[in-house]
Amino acid sequence: MTKELRNALLFYIGLPVLIGFVLGSNQTGFGTQLPWTASVVYWVTATLMAWIVFHIGTLIASPLLRPWESPLLAKLALGLLIASIPSRLMLNAYAQHFYGAVTDGAIRSLPAATLTLEFALSYARTWAGPYALWLSANLFFDRVVGFNRYRMAAKFASRDIGTVPTLAENAETSAFPMTGTPDFSAIAVSPLLSVLPPALGFGILALRSEDHYLRIYTDRGDTLILYRLTSAIQELQSIGFKGVRVHRSFWVAIDAVVSGHVEGRQHRVRLSNGLEVPVSQTYRQTARMAGLPV
Template identity: 30%
Template sequence: MRETTLPAAGQPRTPYRRRLLGRCLPSLLGAALVLALLGPFGTFVDLTLTQRLAYWISLIGLGGLAFELLTLAATRLLRERPEAWRSMLVGVTLAVASLMTLTVALLEKTLRGLDFLRPLGLAELFVYVVLVTLLVSAIPVWLELRDRGLLAGPAALPSPPLPDNAPAPPAEPAFLARLPARLGRDLLALEMEDHYVRVHTEAGSDLILMRLRDAIAELAGLDGMQVHRSHWVAAAAVAGVERKPDGKLVLVLRNGRRVPVSRSYLTEVRAAARAAGWAEKTGS
C-alpha cells in the first residue's frame, strides 16, 4: 500500500468520489426534481412535466458542473490560503451565475420565445439565477466546508483558572482534533487503507487523508501501540488476545473488531498483553 503526505489545512477528509457521488449529485438531482415539480418562473404553465424535468435537470447539471470545476480550480490556487474560502465562494458563485444567466437567456429565447437579451432583462434574470444557485448549492457547499474543517464549531466556555501550583492538564493528542464530531473522541484503532487512514471509534469509522506513521506521531501521549504495518490500537480498546492455530495473534477489541498482529510486533504485543492482563484464548 502507498502512503501520502499529510493534507494541508482546509483539505477534505473524505475521498473525492465519495463526496461527489454521495453528497453533491444527490443534492443537485433532488433540487432539479423539486424545481421541475414546482415549475417556478412560468415553467409550470408553459412546459409539460417531461419538458420541465429536462429543462431543470439540464440547467442544474450544467450549473453544478461549472460550480465544481471553478471550485476545484480556485481551491488549487488557494491551497496555501484556506482562510480565503469565503471570498473564493463568492467569486465562484458570481461567475457561475453570470455564465448561467447567459445560458438561460439563450434557452428561454429558443424554447419559449422570451427575450432576456437586453441589459434590464439580463439584470432581472441574473437575480433569479443567483437565488436558484444559492438555494441549490447551499447543502453541498455546507457539507463540503464541514468536511474540510472550515466551519468553526460553537465557542467553548472558558475553563476556570488553575491554582498557581497546580500541574497543567495533559494536552489532547493533536490527531483527535482531526476526527469528525460525529465519531467522538473514544478512539479504538487506526487502519491504513490505500492513501488514507481509517479511524475506528465507538461511534463508527471514517477516512482521513494522511500517512499512518504521521497519525501515530500525532497520538503521542495516548496509550496505544502499532501492532502491524497497517494497524494501530488503543490499549483501552483491547478486550482480549486470540491465538490462531498457526500461532499468529489477533487482538479482539471491545467492539468485536479483530486486528492482526504481525510477526515484527509480536514481542511488544505479548509484553503489553502480560502487563495489561489481556485474556488470551485459542481461535479457529
C-alpha cells in the first residue's frame, strides 16, 4: 500500500468512521431517539456520507478562490458552507428513512431554510462542530501528515524515485538542472537544502509561501517546510541559483519557466512541471527584466 493510498483511506474512511462512532456511542443529537447500536450505525454512515459531500464542496470552492490566492482555511470554510446545503437535505432524508426502518415511526422534518436571524443562529449552533472537525482534520493532514488535496499543485506531490543520487549526480542528472554555477560547498551546509528530502534532489523550480511555511517545488516533486520565503530566496541567490520573485508568495527559477499567458486580468507563467504561477503587478516589471514571458 502506497503512502498516498494509506493517507486517503485514513482521511476519507478511518477518520469519519471514528468520528461517527464517538457521536453514535454518545447518542448525540438524533441518536437520542435510537437504541445504542442503531445510533452508532446511523452516525457512522451519516458521517461517511457527509465527509464525501464536504470534500466535494471544497473541491468546488478551491477553483473559485484561486484568483485571490486564498489560504487553505478560506477554501475549507467556503467548501463546507457550500456543502452544508446538500448535506442538510441529505442527512434529514437519511434520518427519516433510518428512523422509520428502525422504529416504524416518523420524525419531524427540518424546517425550510430561510434567511432570517433565527435560521442564522440555528445554523451556527448546528454547524459549529462540523466546521471545527473539518478545518482541524484538514489542517492536520495537510501540515503534519502531508496529505494535500486542495492546494494548487497537490497533483505534483512527492514520490519515491528509488536510489537517492549523490549531490553531484543530482546536479548533473536532474531533469531540470540548477541554473548558473552554484557553490556546492555552500550547498553542503545550506540550512534550506539540508532539510529537503533527498529524493527531491536540488533541481528547485519554485518556492511558495504558505502562511509561516514554505513549499519547495523541484523537478521531482514538492515538500512543505517551516521557513520564510525571503530567507530562502536570499539563501538560494547566495549559492548561485538564478531566479526571480514574481508574486508576494512566489519565487521561480528563470529556466523553469516554459511559457506565459494571461487569464482574465491575471498574468501567469507555466513551469516545466506544469505548475502555473501568478505574476502580480508589483513584480511584473522585474520578471520582464529577468526575461520571463509576462
